[in-house]
Amino acid sequence: MEIGRPYSRLLQRLEKLNTLSAHDRQLIAELPLTVANFSANEEVVRHGESPSRCTLVLGGFLYGHKRVNGSRRQITSFFVPGDIADLHTLHLAPLDHSLSTLGPAVVAFMPHAAFREMLDRSPQLAEAFWRDTFIRLAILREWVTNLGRRDAIARVAHVICELALRLQRVDLAQDLCFSIPWTQTDLADACGISNVHANRVVQELRRLGLVEWDSRKVRIRDWDAVTKIADFSDEYLQLGGPAKRDPLLGQKVSEHA
Amino acid sequence: MEIGRPYSRLLQRLEKLNTLSAHDRQLIAELPLTVANFSANEEVVRHGESPSRCTLVLGGFLYGHKRVNGSRRQITSFFVPGDIADLHTLHLAPLDHSLSTLGPAVVAFMPHAAFREMLDRSPQLAEAFWRDTFIRLAILREWVTNLGRRDAIARVAHVICELALRLQRVDLAQDLCFSIPWTQTDLADACGISNVHANRVVQELRRLGLVEWDSRKVRIRDWDAVTKIADFSDEYLQLGGPAKRDPLLGQKVSEHA
DNA sequence: CGACCGATTGACACAGCTCAAATGAAGTGG
DNA sequence: CCACTTCATTTGAGCTGTGTCAATCGGTCG
Numbered sequence: 001m002e003i004g005r006p007y008s009r010l011l012q013r014l015e016k017l018n019t020l021s022a023h024d025r026q027l028i029a030e031l032p033l034t035v036a037n038f039s040a041n042e043e044v045v046r047h048g049e050s051p052s053r054c055t056l057v058l059g060g061f062l063y064g065h066k067r068v069n070g071s072r073r074q075i076t077s078f079f080v081p082g083d084i085a086d087l088h089t090l091h092l093a094p095l096d097h098s099l100s101t102l103g104p105a106v107v108a109f110m111p112h113a114a115f116r117e118m119l120d121r122s123p124q125l126a127e128a129f130w131r132d133t134f135i136r137l138a139i140l141r142e143w144v145t146n147l148g149r150r151d152a153i154a155r156v157a158h159v160i161c162e163l164a165l166r167l168q169r170v171d172l173a174q175d176l177c178f179s180i181p182w183t184q185t186d187l188a189d190a191c192g193i194s195n196v197h198a199n200r201v202v203q204e205l206r207r208l209g210l211v212e213w214d215s216r217k218v219r220i221r222d223w224d225a226v227t228k229i230a231d232f233s234d235e236y237l238q239l240g241g242p243a244k245r246d247p248l249l250g251q252k253v254s255e256h257a
Numbered sequence: 258m259e260i261g262r263p264y265s266r267l268l269q270r271l272e273k274l275n276t277l278s279a280h281d282r283q284l285i286a287e288l289p290l291t292v293a294n295f296s297a298n299e300e301v302v303r304h305g306e307s308p309s310r311c312t313l314v315l316g317g318f319l320y321g322h323k324r325v326n327g328s329r330r331q332i333t334s335f336f337v338p339g340d341i342a343d344l345h346t347l348h349l350a351p352l353d354h355s356l357s358t359l360g361p362a363v364v365a366f367m368p369h370a371a372f373r374e375m376l377d378r379s380p381q382l383a384e385a386f387w388r389d390t391f392i393r394l395a396i397l398r399e400w401v402t403n404l405g406r407r408d409a410i411a412r413v414a415h416v417i418c419e420l421a422l423r424l425q426r427v428d429l430a431q432d433l434c435f436s437i438p439w440t441q442t443d444l445a446d447a448c449g450i451s452n453v454h455a456n457r458v459v460q461e462l463r464r465l466g467l468v469e470w471d472s473r474k475v476r477i478r479d480w481d482a483v484t485k486i487a488d489f490s491d492e493y494l495q496l497g498g499p500a501k502r503d504p505l506l507g508q509k510v511s512e513h514a
Numbered sequence: 515c516g517a518c519c520g521a522t523t524g525a526c527a528c529a530g531c532t533c534a535a536a537t538g539a540a541g542t543g544g
Numbered sequence: 545c546c547a548c549t550t551c552a553t554t555t556g557a558g559c560t561g562t563g564t565c566a567a568t569c570g571g572t573c574g
Contacts, residue, residue: 066402069488074402088391091384096395096493126383127348133390134345138353140397145323145331147404148449152530183552192405197530199554215539215552231326236353409562440520451563456522472520472571 006033006058006108009082009170016169016239017135018128027118027125033108038101040181045086050093053109055085060105061180065189066097075190077139078102078163082170087133090115103181103216138236147192150231155191156201157230160211164220165234176220263290263315263365266339266427273426273496274392275385284375284382290365295358297438302343307350310366312342317362318437322446323354332447334396335359335420339427344390347372360438360473395493404449407488412448413458414487417468421477422491433477 007028014020014028035058038044044062045051055062062079076097079085085099090112119126139162146158163180167173188198205211210226212219220226227233264285271277271285292315295301301319302308312319319336333354336342342356347369376383396419403415420437424430445455462468467483469476477483484490 064398066398068402068406072406074405076398076401088394091388092391092395092495094492097398120380123377130387130390131348133387133394134349137345137390137394137397138349140394140401141321141323141333141354144333144397144400144404145325147401148331148446149325149329185552189405194531195552196532196554199552200530203554235351238349442520452520453522453564454562456520457562460522 005029006035007031007056009058010056010084012170013082013132014125014128017131018124020124020128021122024122024124027122031110031118032114033110035106035108038105038107040101040103043098043100044105044107045089045095045099047096047098048094050095051086051089052113053111054087054089054115055099056108056110057081057083057085058106058108061102061182062099062105062107063102063186063190064097064099073189074192075186076143077136078166078190080163080166080170081172084110084129084132087129102186135238138238142236152191152193152197153201153204154230155193156187156198157205157211157226158232159187159190160218160220161227161230161232161234162237164218165237165239169239176223177218179217181216262286263292264288264313266315267313267341269427270339270389271382271385274388275381277381277385278379281379281382284379288367288375289371290367292363292365295362295364297358297360300355300357301362301364302346302352302356304353304355305351307352308343308346309370310368311344311346311372312356313365313367314338314340314342315363315365318359318439319356319362319364320359320443320447321354321356330446331449332443333400334393335423335447337420337423337427338429341367341386341389344386359443392495395495399493409448409450409454410458410461411487412450413444413455414462414468414483415489416444416447417475417477418484418487418489418491419494421475422494422496426496433480434475436474438473 011020011025011028033056034053038060044055047066057079059081062083062085063075064077064079064085065073065075067073077085079099085107086095089095119129142158142162146155150158164173164176164178167178167180168176172178184198184202185195187202188195191198193201202211202213205226206213208225210220210222210229212221268277268282268285290313291310295317301312304323314336316338319340319342320332321334321336321342322330322332324330334342336356342364343352346352376386399415399419403412407415421430421433421435424435424437425433429435440452441455441459442452444459445452448455450458459468459470462483463470465482467477467479467486469478
């Protein structure tokens with residue numbers, strides 16, 4: 001798990017959310033980090049806790065999940081390197097869900113106090129993180145739609161498409177191919193289906209020649225066909241970068257009256 | 258539809274998100290508002306648009322929705338008076354979903370420019386709105402769980418519980434009884450089920466003596482039983498008010514080391 | 515009165531679930 | 545290097561919750 005400077009993928013993502021100054025980058029670099037290693041399937045933050053730090057994913061994957069009737073699991077989000085998985089703990093407590101590792105993972109903890117100080121010093125960063133929060137909202141809206149109105153094969157294909165693009169953004173996927181240490185049961189719990197049916201759907205995607213899936217390695221072989229089955233459109237991921245600003249006014253240029 | 262001062266319910270909600278000063282309240286009161294009336298089932302903001310203003314609900318209800326394969330509708334959120342339904346347009350464009358009225362509704366449009374200026378002038382307000390965004394995230398996580406892992410009757414009961422509490426917070430529900438101009442098809446599209454099945458579920462809830470539902474009027478007759486069926490817990494709604502602050506430090510008091 | 519819309523009902527079909535067992539792959543310890 | 549365990553994947557066989565289709569009923573409004 002090559003990591004480079006620990007905050008490099010975070011910066012990479014933030015640069016696409018807002019224009020950052022050298023000063024902003026400096027502030028990020030100065031954040032006090034506590035790096036921690038976790039093995040597969042460990043709970044990093046538990047439902048009900050009120051942590052005083054945020055969790056930045058450096059390597060590997062985290063996922064957020066809730067339980068229904070104390071048993072059935074629903075995965076509500078995946079987090080990839082460069083993501084802050086529990087930014088909301090900055091403003092909400094206690095945690096309404098748990099955060100676990102998919103496979104082995106490396107994370108960095110950032111104390112709330114230092115993080116808030118950083119936000120106070122840079123309105124640009126504060127804006128970038130708020131925008132990041134809005135993008136997470138958009139992703140969850142798409143997940144609600146996915147679970148509410150698509151059949152099993154579309155759900156699975158949709159989740160795979162989303163992960164491919166999110167990983168591509170941080171250079172962890174090339175040619176629509178990426179490694180992720182999940183099981184078919186994990187995928188099932190993200191898609192709201194049973195593990196048995198997840199298996200059948202994966203086999204169907206393989207049979208159609210659309211997706212390869214060999215232990216931990218996923219490859220989308222026919223992007224157009226898969227996005228069609230998944231009813232996938234990338235607009236909600238806001239990959240386009242920061243909204244244009246009018247350099248004279250320093251404000252967003254609105255495209256409408 | 259009595260409205261009082263247009264921003265009164267918004268203030269009411271914000272007060273629970275952060276401690277506001279007289280100056281903050283003044284800033285809210287000074288926001289330039291354009292009030293508009295809509296009739297039932299009108300699109301207030303359309304998917305793909307890039308509005309330059311936010312939409313505050315004054316009276317009635319809005320809902321956000323997406324379409325799958327261009328036809329099947331999924332409702333992703335309900336908005337009640339005091340809610341800003343499209344705060345994210347402040348930072349994201351174009352819109353990834355549409356915003357429509359459930360019944361007749363009164364809204365106020367607030368120009369982005371004025372809104373941003375207000376946020377620049379008050380870190381407390383900026384924090385309150387960011388926190389509001391995090392609460393919306395929590396609500397969507399719960400919806401994902403609802404659609405992914407609960408059966409039809411639990412989904413319906415869950416949505417009803419959530420609305421009751423959210424409306425109670427702005428004095429639009431008393432004794433777990435509220436009016437909302439939705440149809441069973443609207444409820445079905447929020448729960449990811451068919452309208453026919455929504456009807457059967459509603460009848461079942463009536464038969465069990467748990468919920469009354471006479472054209473537009475919903476009453477929860479047995480809160481404990483309904484929350485049990487719905488697997489409902491209100492923690493995700495963050496009704497508890499703003500996190501306590503240490504008055505000396507002016508920082509959040511963290512409950513954990 | 516006719517048109518329309520939402521609620522309701524019935525009959526039937528099927529996607530996806532559950533249960534259970536088999537197979538395969540990857541350690542682990544002797 | 546082989547038994548043994550463990551965990552993920554795969555397969556099969558029924559079962560059921562929910563969808564679809566179509567018709568009816570009831571209220572409301574012009």
